[in-house]
Amino acid sequence: MARLEGKVALVTGASRGMGSSHAELFVAQGAKVILTDLNEQAGQTLATRLGERAIFLRHDVTDLESWTNAVSEGTKVFGDISVLVNNAGVLGPIASTEELSENDYRAVCSINQDGVFFGMKAVLPSMERAGIGSIVNISSIAGMAANYGFPSLAYVASKFAVRGMTKATAVEYGPKNIRVNSVHPGFIQTPMMVEATNEEGGDALAQIPLGRIADPREVSNLVLFLASDESSYITGSEHLVDAGMLAQ
Numbered sequence: 001m002a003r004l005e006g007k008v009a010l011v012t013g014a015s016r017g018m019g020s021s022h023a024e025l026f027v028a029q030g031a032k033v034i035l036t037d038l039n040e041q042a043g044q045t046l047a048t049r050l051g052e053r054a055i056f057l058r059h060d061v062t063d064l065e066s067w068t069n070a071v072s073e074g075t076k077v078f079g080d081i082s083v084l085v086n087n088a089g090v091l092g093p094i095a096s097t098e099e100l101s102e103n104d105y106r107a108v109c110s111i112n113q114d115g116v117f118f119g120m121k122a123v124l125p126s127m128e129r130a131g132i133g134s135i136v137n138i139s140s141i142a143g144m145a146a147n148y149g150f151p152s153l154a155y156v157a158s159k160f161a162v163r164g165m166t167k168a169t170a171v172e173y174g175p176k177n178i179r180v181n182s183v184h185p186g187f188i189q190t191p192m193m194v195e196a197t198n199e200e201g202g203d204a205l206a207q208i209p210l211g212r213i214a215d216p217r218e219v220s221n222l223v224l225f226l227a228s229d230e231s232s233y234i235t236g237s238e239h240l241v242d243a244g245m246l247a248q
Contacts (some may be wrong), residue, residue: 002030003228008147010034010070010076010123012061012115013088015042017190018138021216022085022223027053029224031083033072036061043088052079061115067122080130084123086116086137086162097153105154112158113165120169124178133178136226137166138219143244159184163238170236179235181226186242188214209244 009026013019014035020042026033027050035050036059037043047056055077060066075081092108093100116137127133143159163182170180187208205211219241225231226239240246 002213002223003230004083005030007031007082007227008034008080009083009085009227010036010074010081010086012036012059012085012119015039015046018085018185018188018216020046021220022087023054024050025217025220025224026227032078034070034078037069037088061118062110062116064122067118069248071122071126075126081123081126082130082133084119084135085095085223085227086119086135088115089138092152092154095152100152108154109158112155113161116165118160120165123244124173127178128176131177134168134227135178135180136223137162137180139163139182139184139238141184141240141246143182144184144238144246145239174235179231182238183219183222183226183236184238184240184242185219186214186245188216188219190216208246209247212243214241214243
């Protein structure tokens with residue numbers, strides 16, 4: 001039996017990178033998937049390729065009304081949502097704390113932090129109706145330790161916030177059979193990470209004990225496990241996919 005058979009999932013930032021990888025794996029494992037993103041062309045192309053088990057909705061994660069609309073439209077097509085993957089995120093500018101502008105700080109936190117809060121807030125009523133739920137919030141190793149050359153205080157702050165919100169919501173909604181966990185990737189072969197590491201000019205491989213960048217599917221495999229009933233006794237916890245970086 002497919003591991004997500006009978007489940008309806010919403011995946012943000014699904015048009016490329018890790019988001020598209022999560023969506024593809026979810027559909028392959030029997031889920032009906034609501035793909036959301038601001039990139040309409042790429043998102044719609046992916047949904048078309050995935051077939052009748054996938055739909056694409058244009059969606060701004062920084063806007064609560066956009067969240068409400070996405071959940072409403074998605075549930076009309078597939079029914080109540082039982083899995084949410086808060087995947088959308090940005091790295092933001094490379095800047096010291098003194099150089100970081102207020103606008104850039106707020107922009108990063110609006111997507112990475114507010115977007116996760118809005119997502120959980122919008123989807124929880126649907127999960128309560130379904131009687132079951134799994135929320136997977138994509139954080140970062142920068143939500144565990146503030147080093148490894150990440151672009152700015154804003155990124156680190158937002159990713160630590162995701163970890164905290166995950167725990168708070170897990171404790172609150174555990175009695176309602178809704179689980180909430182965070183995933184903390186290291187260096188993953190995505191367009192966003194490639195752009196960042198090229199711009200910084202650093203040698204990412206030198207920091208990784210396994211000596212390689214991960215394929216997005218290696219994160220998706222963990223996200224799939226947390227979304228499925230196989231992880232039914234796991235909530236409120238953080239899960240590293242970092243090739244041993246934080247073991248150093």
